[in-house]
Amino acid sequence: xxxxxxxxxxxxxxxxxxxxxxxxxxxxxxxxxxxxxxxxxxxxxxxxxxxxxxxxxxxxxxxxxxxxxxxxxxxxxxxxxxxxxxxxxxxxxxxxxxxxxxxxxxxxxxxxxxxxxxxxxxxxxxxxxxxxxxxxxxxxxxxxxxxxxxxxxxxxxxxxxxxxxxxxxxxxxxxxxxxxxxxxxxxxxxxxxxxxx
Amino acid sequence: xxxxxxxxxxxxxxxxxxxxxxxxxxxxxxxxxxxxxxxxxxxxxxxxxxxxxxxxxxxxxxxxxxxxxxxxxxxxxxxxxxxxxxxxxxxxxxxxxxxxxxxxxxxxxxxxxxxxxxxxxxxxxxxxxxxxxxxxxxxxxxxxxxxxxxxxxxxx
Numbered sequence: 088x089x090x091x092x093x094x095x096x097x098x099x100x101x102x103x104x105x106x107x108x109x110x111x112x113x114x115x116x117x118x119x120x121x122x123x124x125x126x127x128x129x130x131x132x133x134x135x136x137x138x139x140x141x142x143x144x145x146x147x148x149x150x151x152x153x154x155x156x157x158x159x160x161x162x163x164x165x166x167x168x169x170x171x172x173x174x175x176x177x178x179x180x181x182x183x184x185x186x187x188x189x190x191x192x193x194x195x196x197x198x199x200x201x202x203x204x205x206x207x208x209x210x211x212x213x214x215x216x217x218x219x220x221x222x223x224x225x226x227x228x229x230x231x232x233x234x235x236x237x238x239x240x241x242x243x244x245x246x247x248x249x250x251x252x253x254x255x256x257x258x259x260x261x262x263x264x265x266x267x268x269x270x271x272x273x274x275x276x277x278x279x280x281x282x283x284x
Numbered sequence: 285x286x287x288x289x290x291x292x293x294x295x296x297x298x299x300x301x302x303x304x305x306x307x308x309x310x311x312x313x314x315x316x317x318x319x320x321x322x323x324x325x326x327x328x329x330x331x332x333x334x335x336x337x338x339x340x341x342x343x344x345x346x347x348x349x350x351x352x353x354x355x356x357x358x359x360x361x362x363x364x365x366x367x368x369x370x371x372x373x374x375x376x377x378x379x380x381x382x383x384x385x386x387x388x389x390x391x392x393x394x395x396x397x398x399x400x401x402x403x404x405x406x407x408x409x410x411x412x413x414x415x416x417x418x419x420x421x422x423x424x425x426x427x428x429x430x431x432x433x434x435x436x437x438x439x440x
Contacts (some may be wrong), residue, residue, distance in 0.1 A: 119336050125315045127331045142334060148339045149346065165314055213293060218291075218325030237305055238326045240312035269301055280296050 108155050115155070119148050122165055126172050130264060131175050132234045135223050143179060147172040162248060173231060173238045180227055221271045228263030232257055291324055 098106075098114075100121070106114035126147055130140040150171050151158075158167055222230050231250060235241045236257075241249070246257050272278075294304045304320075311318035317328045375394075379387055 110347075112340070112347070115343065116336065116340055119339055123339075124328065124331050127335070128329055129314075131329055132326070137329070137332075141335060144331075144335060145339050149342050152343050153346070169314075171374065186288060214323075215327060215329075216325075237308050238312055238321060238324075239314050240316070241308055241314070257352060259354035265302075265305060269298070271293055272291060276292055276295075278292065 101160060103106060104155070104158065104160065104164060107152075108158070115152055118164065120166055123148070125165060126168055129169065129234065129239065130172055130176055132174075132219060132222060132238065133227070133231060134179075135219050137180070143172065143175050146175050150175065166245060166248055169235075170251070217272075217275065221268060221275060223240055224271050225264050225267055228252070228256075229260045229267065231266060232260040233264045236261055 098117075102119070103118055105113045107118060123144060127140055127144045130143050130147075131137060134140055134143065147168060151168060154171075158164075219246060222233065225233065228250075232246065235246045236243075243254050243257055246252075247254050250257070294300045308318075308320050308324065310319050317326065321327070379390065379428070382390065
């Protein structure tokens with residue numbers, strides 16, 4: 088459990104959650120400060136656009152605050168936040184029906200390479216753009232499974248808790264998503280797929 | 285030069301691809317960005333500095349709204365109570381001036397009025413419960429019945 092320094096004493100995350108549940112806004116601010124990067128980066132991978140990731144991160148924490156009195160500390164706080172973020176992202180995509188390529192023109196939004204930046208940073212940004220671009224070609228459930236399992240290191244059970252989907256469906260999405268991702272990356276980079284003759 | 289685990293170098297062979305992805309799974313965690321993850325392009329993007337302030341502003345605004353709503357609900361509740369009392373008083377007064385037959389007719393009318401109010405109230409309650417049930421299904425809220433029980437428990 089992460090300890091958070093506060094004034095002259097240290098509060099555990101559980102203590103912060105309990106204080107926030109009692110209505111202490113400053114305790115919640117510390118929770119936001121601790122977890123906002125995880126939620127933002129998860130949503131950035133799922134939605135591609137920084138503006139959308141911004142909005143849905145805000146929505147996630149506001150929903151979390153509204154429902155905090157009902158959080159029973161049975162799961163870890165970040166699992167609960169991921170669940171809200173996942174549902175919010177899914178709801179957003181359902182609402183807009185923007186599953187694939189909805190932001191094709193905003194490729195540069197992920198911090199497009201700037202000529203004045205060092206080569207290392209440009210390469211890092213390009214890699215991120217390529218990966219996120221390839222992930223966007225997958226369906227939402229496959230994309231979420233790939234991100235949560237490989238890039239967030241979650242177990243099947245944790246993914247099931249976040250997405251509220253069956254383990255079997257997650258395994259299938261992961262397997263199919265992995266194959267599809269390889270195909271997409273091979274196509275993008277003009278590589279020959281070793282499995283195809 | 286390509287480094288070990290770099291996606292371009294592992295895509296040729298499906299087995300190496302699988303192994304690298306497993307290694308990636310083992311090296312990553314929420315908020316942890318491993319070297320292998322970075323090779324694949326999963327690096328930490330800095331959170332916009334204004335984000336936390338925006339979230340907190342929304343929360344302060346929400347809390348103010350809750351406070352205002354509480355006061356409005358209390359005032360409306362009190363007003364309704366007074367009005368209901370006045371209505372009942374007037375009704376009893378009016379019934380006392382009526383004859384036996386007329387009184388029966390008025391009571392029948394009142395019965396149907398109350399029945400229709402209860403009916404429409406039930407329909408609204410079902411919609412309300414369904415809405416909260418959806419929130420529960422989404423995984424960030426309690427089941428509405430549990431919510432109601434908790435509230436009753438807190439009242440005691």
